[in-house]
Amino acid sequence: MTEAQGRPQRRTQRERREATVGKLVDATIAAISEVGYAKASVQEICRRAGVSHGGLFRHFETRLDLVVTVTEEVGRRQIAGFVAKVHPFFAEPDDPSGSGDPAGSGADDFVEVLRAIREASRSPLNIVWFELLLAARTDDELRARLARTIEAYSKDIYLTALRIPAIAAQPDEIRQVAVFTGLHMFDGETFVNAVYPRPDLDEKRLRFVAAFYASTLTGRTGG
Incomplete structure (x- = not known):
C-alpha cells in the first residue's frame, strides 16, 4: 500500500x-x-x-429557508418509509386495480395497510409535519413558502395510494376524497391519542375503516 x-x-x-x-x-x-x-x-x-x-x-439565507428544506425532506422520508413498509401489498404494475375486492381475500391485507398508515401518522416524523402545518396556519410567510411543498406532498400521497388495490378499485368520482378522508381521520386520531389513548378501539377502528372502503364498491364489484 x-x-x-x-x-x-x-x-x-x-x-x-x-x-x-x-x-x-x-x-x-x-x-x-x-x-x-x-x-x-x-x-x-x-x-x-x-x-x-x-x-x-x-x-x-434564513431560518425559514432551512425550514422549507426540512419540510420537503420530511415529506420525502414519510413517503419512502410508508412505501418500504407496504410495498408487498401494492398492485402489480400490469394490474393497477389489483383484486378490487377489499372485502374479500384482500381484506386482511388492506387492514395491514391501514395499520401502516396509522403508524406513520403517529410517528415522530409526522408530528414534525403537524407542527409545521400548525405554525403555517398563523404565519403568512411560512404558509406561502410551504404551499408548493404541501401540494407536491399531497400529490405524492395520492399517487402512492393508487398503488393499493383497495384504493385503486374505488369509483373514480370518490377515489381522491376516499384517500384523504381516511388519511385525515388517522391524523386527527394521532392528536387525541397523544392525550387520551384508546387502545381498546384501535383494532376495531381499522376494521371499521376497511369495511367503509369495501362498502363503496357495492354494485361495482358484485358485492
Whole structure:
C-alpha cells in the first residue's frame, strides 16, 4: 500500500456541504419533534447539529429557508418509509386495480395497510409535519413558502395510494376524497391519542375503516 493509499481521502467541498446540510436538517427535525416549532431556534438547531451560526447561514439565507428544506425532506422520508413498509401489498404494475375486492381475500391485507398508515401518522416524523402545518396556519410567510411543498406532498400521497388495490378499485368520482378522508381521520386520531389513548378501539377502528372502503364498491364489484 502506498503512502497516498494509506491516507484517508479528504472530502470534496460538495461532500462537506452535503454533510453539513444533512446535520442541520436532521437537527431541525429532531428539535421540532422534541421541543416544537416555536422553540426550534437557530441556537437550538446549531447546538444539536454541532454547527456554528455562521455555518448554518452559509448554507441557508434564513431560518425559514432551512425550514422549507426540512419540510420537503420530511415529506420525502414519510413517503419512502410508508412505501418500504407496504410495498408487498401494492398492485402489480400490469394490474393497477389489483383484486378490487377489499372485502374479500384482500381484506386482511388492506387492514395491514391501514395499520401502516396509522403508524406513520403517529410517528415522530409526522408530528414534525403537524407542527409545521400548525405554525403555517398563523404565519403568512411560512404558509406561502410551504404551499408548493404541501401540494407536491399531497400529490405524492395520492399517487402512492393508487398503488393499493383497495384504493385503486374505488369509483373514480370518490377515489381522491376516499384517500384523504381516511388519511385525515388517522391524523386527527394521532392528536387525541397523544392525550387520551384508546387502545381498546384501535383494532376495531381499522376494521371499521376497511369495511367503509369495501362498502363503496357495492354494485361495482358484485358485492
